């Protein structure tokens with residue numbers, strides 16, 4: 001079972017059994033354990049989870065108001081937390097040497113590209129050294145990755161001794177005072193003496209500050225033995241678990257590594273260089289259960305090359321109902337600078353359930369998420385094809401000649417560009433109207449103030465409200481929602497192509513109590529805005 005399915009099953013079990021009798025707790029726990037089993041989590045780990053959940057629910061005599069959700073969330077975190085945090089943190093002003101090890105095909109070279117990208121975006125100088133002389137084409141692959149993430153590389157086509165290449169490469173970047181020097185080592189198909197000897201020899205020479213073990217999530221529970229073996233042989237500092245996107249064994253691998261006690265520094269969840277995030281058990285469980293990962297979102301926001309002043313200005317203008325297409329463009333650029341669009345959306349508290357809603361009843365691959373990603377890319381192209389005066393215009397233009405030119409430049413159908421302009425016009429009018437009543441900010445505040453006391457009671461700080469369980473006033477919210485969506489085509493459709501019901505609508509709007517960072521327009525800001533922007537290019541295509 002893939003992780004998104006696991007998350008959905010746990011949410012369903014929690015929602016279904018909201019009773020307070022022991023049989024309810026037992027039923028919920030049994031259902032969740034079954035889902036964990038299907039997600040390849042080992043029976044020993046599940047046994048511990050079950051024992052703890054039941055002890056804290058039916059076994060608790062002191063607590064009269066049992067909060068099953070809180071117990072389950074805490075136990076999931078406990079299950080996925082290796083209890084040891086990665087000890088290594090790069091230090092500014094010195095050359096931090098990081099050596100990557102792992103079996104062949106685990107995703108090491110790709111992960112090195114992601115790791116380099118992660119630190120480069122945060123202002124570090126990064127250099128890559130290819131000491132994998134074993135696999136033909138390894139140097140070329142590393143070179144390609146280095147070029148894509150804009151960092152220099154070092155390697156040799158002639159030198160076959162990996163120890164020499166590693167040593168020369170590290171000296172090369174050290175002499176230039178690079179802050180992060182990453183050494184790629186070769187993999188083997190299985191754990192074997194030759195592999196460990198080679199790693200030990202490279203290690204002796206380059207003296208790394210950190211050894212990162214790259215591990216493939218698809219191996220599931222076998223991750224336990226692999227992590228232990230590498231820990232013993234090369235004394236790894238932390239693990240990166242790759243291929244967590246859709247991996248059948250993802251749950252098994254993650255829980256197994258946690259059980260092995262190896263610290264997990266990052267997880268890779270896609271083939272793109274931005275599909276990489278710092279691991280925290282809290283953030284992971286939060287996102288698994290559709291509650292977003294606000295810390296991860298803030299981290300991405302801070303690392304992106306966003307012109308914060310410009311973003312604050314455009315957000316303020318939007319909130320006040322006085323904005324142009326350029327402001328919209330600024331908002332979209334801010335989003336795309338944060339990485340893969342669908343991954344960003346998933347991190348926003350309260351968004352996930354809405355994102356998983358089917359956008360087209362006949363096509364299971366078309367979800368609100370895939371549709372929004374597609375529409376945002378279209379919107380981006382339309383905006384990029386506009387002239388400066390068009391972007392700064394205070395009035396919305398719909399002249400055929402302009403629309404034709406923009407359609408041609410963006411490769412988007414003329415009727416879609418027209419629809420975009422009409423939607424933008426409606427949006428402007430609506431924001432203006434709202435501006436008189438305190439603006440979007442005021443509305444967002446009203447909409448989320450109820451949720452602040454609601455959400456999932458007792459959730460760890462930073463974890464947004466459980467969709468559909470918030471304490472908003474549904475009637476007021478529905479009225480606001482209808483007002484907002486009036487005139488804007490493409491309202492996401494629920495199953496069977498129907499309008500979402502009240503519960504779904506609530507899920508769509510619940511933005512949790514988590515505070516957005518500066519520039520994201522706290523109290524719903526960017527998250528709320530994105531929900532609305534998502535409807536601008538029209539619906540189900």
Ligand SMILES: Nc1nc2c(ncn2[C@@H]2O[C@H](COP(=O)(O)OP(=O)(O)OP(=O)(O)O)[C@@H](O)[C@H]2O)c(=O)[nH]1
Nearest residue numbers: 104105106107108109110187242243268269270271
């Ligand atoms: N879906 C997905 N694919 C990934 C991820 N990380 C790596 N891959 C893919 O996994 C495959 C193997 O990755 P490599 O980086 O070549 O593996 P490697 O461990 O360097 O291989 P060796 O150099 O032979 O040891 C490639 O097709 C990558 O695109 C991930 O997080 N998600």
